Amino acid sequence: MKRKHLSLAIGCALLSPVAWAQDTTEDTPPPTQSSSEATLLDAIVVTARRRDEWLQDVPVAVSAFSEQRLSDLQADDISGIQYSVPNLYLDKGDGANAVIYLRGVGQNDSLAFADPGVGVYVDDVFIARSQAAFLEMFDVDRVEVLRGPQGTLYGRNTIGGAIKFVSAPPPSTPGGYLEVGAGNYDQRVLKASLGGPLIDDTLNGKVAFAYSARDGYANNTVDGQDDGDQNSLSGRVALDWKPSDRLQVLFNVDGKRDRPDTSRSPVRETAITGATPRGVLVTYPAATDPYVVDVNANGLSDLTAFGASMTLRYLASDAVTIEAITAHRDLDFDLNLDVDGSLLPILDILLLQDQKQFSQEVRATYDAGGPLAGTAGLYYFHDEDTTFSGVDNGAATFFGFPVTVFGFPSSSLAETTQATRSYAAFADASYDLSEKFAVSVGLRYTHEEKTSGRLFENFFDPAVSVVRDTPPFLAGVGRPGPRLTGKADFEAFTPKVSVSYKPNEDVLFYGSAARGFKSGGFDGRANSDFSFRPFLPEFVWSYEAGAKTSWMDGRLTFNAAYFYSDYSDMQVTSFGADPVTGAFVSLFTNAAAATIQGLEFELAARPTPTLSVNASLGLLDARYDEFNILVGGVVTDVSDRDLVNTPKVSGSLAVTWERPISDGLGLVLHGDAGYRSSLATEITASPVLRQDAYTLLNAFAALRSTSGTWEVRAGVQNLTDEKIRVQGFNLAEFPGVQLGFYTAPRTYDLRLIYRY
Helix, strand or coil: CCHHHHHCCCCCCCCCCCHHHCCCCCCCCCCCCCHHHHCCCCCCEECCCCCCEEHHHCCCCEEEEEHHHHHHCCCCEHHHHHHHCCCEEEEECCCCCEEEEECCEEECCCCCCCCCCEEEEECCEECCCCCCCCCECCCEEEEEEEECCCCCCCCCCCCCEEEEEEECCCCCCCEEEEEEEEECCCEEEEEEEEEEEEECCCEEEEEEEEEEEECCCEEECCCCCEECCEEEEEEEEEEEECCCCCEEEEEEEEEEEECCCCCCCCEECCCEEEECCCCCEEEECCCCCCCEECCCCCCCEEEEEEEEEEEEEEECCCCEEEEEEEEEEEEEEEEEEECCCCCCCCCEEEEEEEEEEEEEEEEEEEECCCCEEEEEEEEEEEEEEEEEEEECCCCCEECCEEHHHCCCCCCEEEEEEEEEEEEEEEEEEEEECCCCEEEEEEEEEEEEEEEEEEEEEEECCCCCCCCCCCCHHHCCCEEECCCEEEEEEEEEEEEEEEEEEEEECCEEEEEEEEEEEECCECCCCCCCCCCCCCECCEEEEEEEEEEEEEEHHHCEEEEEEEEEEEEEEEEEEEEEECCCCCCEEEEEEEEEEEEEEEEEEEEEEEEECCEEEEEEEEEEEEEEEEEEEEECCEEEECCCCCCECCCCEEEEEEEEEEEECCCCEEEEEEEEEEEECCEECCCCCCHHHCECCEEEEEEEEEEEECCCCEEEEEEEECCCCCCCEEEEEEECCCCCEEEEEECCCCEEEEEEEEEC
16 A cells, blocks of 8 residues: 555544544545445554554554544544553653553553663654654554564664554645644643645645644642643754656654643652751651642753654665655753652752764565565664763752761762664564465564763762763762763563464464563663673563454454563662661662463444444453562562552443534544553552542533534543552662652533634
């Protein structure tokens, strides 16, 4: 299928919201449908195996969302899809980072050395840093979520799965989009795009942007101001050049500038005791309201991201397409985070990060319409990151007292550098043994080289500063630590094999086995040669069996999957106190192994032309096989803990009902619900920080033109005002507090959407 057909409504058994406003190809107007035709579910095309295939024919667990589906979910950022994908956890972490877990596999440490466990791709370009991976939802053609390890075709850091953001292609006919909205917490939203031909039949272009601003959901009692506000501007410019019938060149440039007044501060879930700079001992009690904070170090959270890519597609023959993707990305991120959750100057963190990455992928796809189809290619990735991190005020203190009183250092600041070079070769092929049986085999070899160094100082006497460009308020209270350097190589073979059986056009059974890999590295918080030894890669073997079915003459689809994963050498972060000094320490190690199995169900139905129903269900049984960690200076077996962000039950239900009220106007009512059972929000599985089971309700009512040109919508999210803890810090050992981060309370807005 040609590229333009990918603008069909994409979704894993997901529906167009209304029969008279469905997604179409870029070159054709909305079709006129009879009543019986309008009840059929959309035929969906995905590229999960790097080639165009009908969703129900792909032996892969994949969910996908069209632009209209994302709009109906009121998804302004990537977290809006999380309840609609079985066994997916996706939210914003303490450091503006995307915290993503799929089937119990992920990573919620936001520092650069801790690679993500679920890869995020923008137009087939891997996003290396989790801060840049929390995407705004604008100018989107579709989002695909590939569940389970994707080590063959997608490679590094897809041990849990992959999320693919595909931007809308520059249109070949003039078109545009405008969305304007306002809501509570002084919310303002503006999204727009404009595109069309620049040279007929040769060059198409587009420009798109999104602006989002609001006040913070929390109030800071220290200054009376709100905390955790938003002020974000994102944009994208693209060109689609077709100099000949066989060659296509796509240029994409995108950027994001996020400049809120404050960072997002945690809430004290327990009391904390310490001394003020004047030596007065005070106790701050546990918070009674999750949207009231008492912090003094929340004045910085600046993010600037930029990316540019060029994709060449050459049709070498009717059966072979060669594709080359060259990309560069930058990230600058500065953050203040009050990790003691109080006015005490104990653990107020400063982070200054600068990252650059370059990637080159070349692949060839073969599909002659016969029994054999496949993809093979080469991949190169280079990443450089420099992170300055430390304590931004009151640094040379221990529970608020000067460290010279006790005679030992209590904290440090450091400049950490990290460089990664990754090389890979991969191939994947499928072969139809008969009209009903097919087999697919894939293999990827990855070799990675990582180098890292740390230059840091401990806060103590005499006055010395060893880190370049030390902020003035940190100068003169340090002694140098040892210079740390390290280099390590990692390699992995990640195969995948699957078999499928299609007894008729409406049923597909499949089974697969796949290996996933996430690279090792060096602890970016280490303070000695011993702790700077490389940690090992993670590996997972995952086995899956599933069925994709269609019923009621195409008006209902039901897909199901069972998976079993053997997860080894898990990379985990633990925080605590040094057993000798009592000072804050952290440790990043391969401390755990786990067995994870589960069931996933997805259903879509359009019983009438005016009613659409979507549902999903995820069931997880996740257990540590072993988990040894430092507790109070003693290595302890804690394998009875729950895995992080891994609820036993999660599910969703969405219902859309529309009714024409005149020849050119229709009423649309939509409601969706997401459910999660209780879960651990951090690695210690503290009962204090555990999130209880909850149900999240969203809804909107809209007036839409039957042509799909314009829409006026009133929407609400978190209708019942649930207080949902999405992340926790257990710092009970030092500085003696447990902290929680909460998602948004009830929000509502009014929006005008116009398409032409």
